[in-house]
Amino acid sequence: MIDQQIEIPTRDGHITTFITHPERGGPFPVILFYMDAPAIREELRDMARRLATSGYYVMLPNLYYRAGVMELGPINPDPESPERKRMFELMHSISIPLVMEDTKALLAYAEGQKAANTRIVGAVGYCMSGRYAVNAATHFPDRVRAAASIYGTHLATDQSDSPHLAAGRTKAELYFACAETDIYAPPEIIEQVRAGMKGSNNEVEIYPGTHHGFAFPKRPVYDRDAAERHWERLLSLYRRNLSA
Secondary structure, eight states, X not given: OEEEEEEEEETTEEEEEEEEEOXXXXXXXXXXXXXXXXXXXXXXXXXXXXXXXXXXXXXXXXXXXXXTOOBOOOOOSOTTSHHHHHHHHHHTXXXXXXXXXXXXXXXXXXXXXTTEEEEEEEEEEEGGGHHHHHHHHHHSXXXXXXXXXXXXXXXXXXXXXXXXXXXXXXXXXXXXXXXXXXXXXXXXXHHXXXXXXXXXXXXXXXXXXXXXXXXXXXXXXXXXXXXXXXXXXXXXXXXXXXXX
């Protein structure tokens, strides 16, 4: 495996991006791996590596680069703690338009890399970034063939770029993995997503007995069986859609 961390020029500066891919056999389909709110950390790099071992060119960008922040370190669970308040401040400093502008820069960089096949792209986003992965499919419909939201937030809003409206705006296959207990995506929101996906080949799946964050090994709510199921679903999604 080849790992590298590089600075990719964007309209607003340079976005630090961790890239991992197999050493031989390319070019590989590109996977856009959008981080969750606690930011870049080794846990996410390891997940990116796991994806890459299946034959993908995985890009994990630091979406907080505009604030000059990369790794936040441990986040105090107390909602009133300075660390958690800072995390939410950073999370609210980015938006779908900004992340799509960054995505354009990521793909432009990848176009010049022999190991990357930017004609075939997948996306995945966790927590705050589920909506970014889905929007990558609607903003880059000629490239992004599959996108997954893993316990995503803001899945049904009154905005035109709401993920629950995405089925009619992309030919990509969409997959929504949802925790059974999630204050950021309660049942009524999941039902709106289900309604929006009705009549398509997209899937909305609730993982029984799980809580928001269940796929992250370092979280107290980590659920090994559910996490492995999410890997199986994700890799199957990509196998179906990202073949040359």
